Amino acid sequence: MANFYRDIRNSLNNIERDQNSRARSAAQSAQSNAATSRAAQSASAGVWASAGFQAVTAFQSARAVRAAEERAALHQQEAAASQHTANEQAVWNQFATWRQTPEGVAFMEWQGPAFQLGQILRNRDSEWFQSWAQTIGQAQADVSAEEKEHVIRQPGRLKRTGLKTVAIISIVLAGFAAIGLLLQITFNAFEVSSSAKDDFSYADCQAALADPDNFLISEENCEAINPVPAGSISQHAVPLTLFLGLSLTFTILRKVKQRVARTDQTLANEAEARVARWLFDPLAVAPGYIGFTWYESPNDDGYADRLMELAFYDGHGRPPAQSELLPLYVPTAHERHDSHPAEVNALLTRYAQEYPAIN
Numbered sequence: 001m002a003n004f005y006r007d008i009r010n011s012l013n014n015i016e017r018d019q020n021s022r023a024r025s026a027a028q029s030a031q032s033n034a035a036t037s038r039a040a041q042s043a044s045a046g047v048w049a050s051a052g053f054q055a056v057t058a059f060q061s062a063r064a065v066r067a068a069e070e071r072a073a074l075h076q077q078e079a080a081a082s083q084h085t086a087n088e089q090a091v092w093n094q095f096a097t098w099r100q101t102p103e104g105v106a107f108m109e110w111q112g113p114a115f116q117l118g119q120i121l122r123n124r125d126s127e128w129f130q131s132w133a134q135t136i137g138q139a140q141a142d143v144s145a146e147e148k149e150h151v152i153r154q155p156g157r158l159k160r161t162g163l164k165t166v167a168i169i170s171i172v173l174a175g176f177a178a179i180g181l182l183l184q185i186t187f188n189a190f191e192v193s194s195s196a197k198d199d200f201s202y203a204d205c206q207a208a209l210a211d212p213d214n215f216l217i218s219e220e221n222c223e224a225i226n227p228v229p230a231g232s233i234s235q236h237a238v239p240l241t242l243f244l245g246l247s248l249t250f251t252i253l254r255k256v257k258q259r260v261a262r263t264d265q266t267l268a269n270e271a272e273a274r275v276a277r278w279l280f281d282p283l284a285v286a287p288g289y290i291g292f293t294w295y296e297s298p299n300d301d302g303y304a305d306r307l308m309e310l311a312f313y314d315g316h317g318r319p320p321a322q323s324e325l326l327p328l329y330v331p332t333a334h335e336r337h338d339s340h341p342a343e344v345n346a347l348l349t350r351y352a353q354e355y356p357a358i359n
Helices: 002-043 051-079 086-098 102-142 145-159 161-196 202-210 219-224 234-263 266-278 303-311 342-353
Strands: none
Touching: 102 266, 102 303, 102 342, 145 161, 145 234, 145 266, 161 234
């Protein structure tokens, strides 16, 4: 009898270990799928120069990393299947009991197909981002080098950093010249004040020089005692005027060039032509740009994530009620159209013909 109960207990433990391993593997796989989608999305249009082709490489690399992670996670779960803590064992026992209830039976029947469907839909999302990345990359390759140069140069044309820098340097140099002029004026005032107290000042020398009877004092003698030498103020006033003028000139020139750049319609006309050709501007796409989702109904946004969130339940937390289980269906794909890119139409055609078995 003891052996009989021991066999039952071991059998239950094996069932719970297998269930836990499947659930953890599902979670790991789903997380990797989501990471792959995000990698394709973020790489698809980060920097427009060759961004589309780089996105394809990133997408393929992400898929390889995901496969390696799933294999590693599976090996780890198999190796640790016999090494569970007492708390984990208690959780598994509770889960084993719950799965035999009507709600547990309904969940177990729903979980496998739901996880399978969630993976399929997430793979479709990843393929969808990849197809748009390829479309963007091809469109960018077809854009002329002249148009790309216009887009690259436009921020510089609007900022005009060079003229701004030169204007700032000029105003700084004018400030230094103003300081020098102020110091010179202060020094000259002090010299004049000191000279006025002397017995024979510069003013006295000038008066003697003007005397018709003077034959001793020359102009050189007066300049030798002049407290304000000729040109002492102008040597600072000229640079001050020059640098102030340069700063004003560069500032006005910058404003004029910025206005010309803002009013130039070349960039706008080229962007309008690109939109007319591709229905989007390949040089102005935001990260993760897609023209539209592959499914028609907006209600299907996040449907795969909601499936995976429920399917992850492995005995931890509150068990989902039968009424909370989402209905399983494949969202209806958009119909192909001649205005869609070829890569996008190819996927839409396959999705319309592909109805995976989820039961």
